Amino acid sequence: MRKQWTNEPFNIAAARAETLDASWYLDPQVYELELERIFARTWQAVARVDEVAKPGDYVATDAAGEPIVVARDGSGRLRAYYNVCPHRAGALARGRGSRKSLQCLYHGWTFGLDGQLLRAPGMDGTEGFEPACFRLHEIRLETWGPYVFVNLDDDAPSLAAQWGDEFVRQTGVTLAGWRLVERSEYLIHCNWKVYMDNYAEGYHVPFAHPGLNREMSLDDLYVDVHPYFSTQRAVVRPSSQGNPNKRRYRNPQPGEQIRYHVIFPNFMIDDYPDNLSVNILKPVSVDQCLLTFEWYFKTDHDQQTIESMVKFADEVQYEDIEICEYVQQNLKSRSYQRGRFSARYEPGVHHFQALVHAYVNELPNPFLTVEHP
């Protein structure tokens, strides 16, 4: 059943709000608006700093559906450009590697890693051609932890000002001192927001994640909401509850927490007592998204612990994918239009959906301008 996009006002109070209409998850028009108004206007993780560690290193990537190349120039400065030649829109880079310049794969125009046009063969007779006017189009770039972020919006606040500083202040998470040990990607057959909604609440844990439910209790689940991110936190269950042999955390310290952070729109951090994993979700189409999962451990962990934790997280991951793919199908049902939030457990979903609604409608961030109830 085809559903017309219904774009109604969104209530800023989770206890009174209805969820986004199902059409938001199904309509290609909404998807296009989200690329333009959310993904092109927020900080997007597009590469890892270690992929462009040395001068000359580059990586071709994308954000908000735009081809991008990230490169470290001769002075060691990281830069990002649209991966589009200003001559006739050829690609400047493919894959990743190390070069002193970027050469268009179409007609060979060559650019310095500082974006300056160095050589444009065959342009001698072209009247009024000014090489200086054909610099590569540079994109704003910042790093946070091991990630390179870009923002296609020249007017957006800096990453640090938007959420970086506040996130570190509130959570203490910096990703410094952690070692990347594993990386997986998953193509999920659902709208990107279905996955984000699911991630932003632990309400489903007792029903969908039996393994995870042994580690944390809904009774101790709290949600903190900030303008650009939310955090769910739960105390690790004491091992006396349930079979300790089936537990990941057999001897939790008093007050030890599991936390899940959602940084709008698509950057998530699973924050376990002994490891972190970063989830980056990239929309592929209105009903598909690509999830990159990266696991980080402190350097002193043994391989067995790492493998068991990755296995644990991987199982949780597939449980979530299954749910999300079902939800995507069911959102098409003529029986469903929109739902309500659990005021106790789903403020994170409400926060996420409120931001989606605000960005798509080009409204101010409601969590900046209104006292949150």
Added chain:
Amino acid sequence: MTDLDILTHLGEIAARPRPQMGTPPLEAALRLNNGSPLMVFPLDEVGDALDLPGIVPVSDPDFANVTLIVHGDDPAATTAKVETAFEFGQRAAIWDAAGDLGLIEGLLASTVYIGNLAAIDTDLARGLSVVLTPLRNGAAFRRCIAASILTQWVWEKSVRAEVERLYGTQIADKNMPRALMQTRARLGAWLERLRRRGLRCALESVRFDSGRTDSLRLKLVG
């Protein structure tokens, strides 16, 4: 516009008897190609591996239909050879008997447009059969190359172990939906990366014949 009748040529190919299922790929390809041999320039030492029906090794790439690159253990070296072959206007086929997943990562990291490869396979005869047949271009070719990479590298060297760790080699009926979803999610993510390098197709379905992990079947579309 000339009056060249391309349908005559296409019809001629279409009219050839279809090889029976189970025919060795190279034999089938030769039949579809009217017995015309394939000139192969091996860029690397291959011993007598090219002693195959319908395959003629040549020592000059200019007289070859395809340059054969044998992957050793250095993905960067192999991809550099492919890039050089492309620069010289040669068609390039890769043979990687070991199915090194690092090779696929290497190709994705390089400038190689994977859709321009003539073939990539862990089995030399099967790979050369892809080069030899009229399959050479178009959607069927892209699906063939994508299926080759997904099954022989990605599945065999990465995803299979993940599935078997959870469900064993004989997947129980009750676990089958989850195993299929898991396989589709992981292979789909790789295909998404391959799509951007010229293999523009999508994974329509995944199945395991008789529920066994050694009988993965993919259906690609597009």
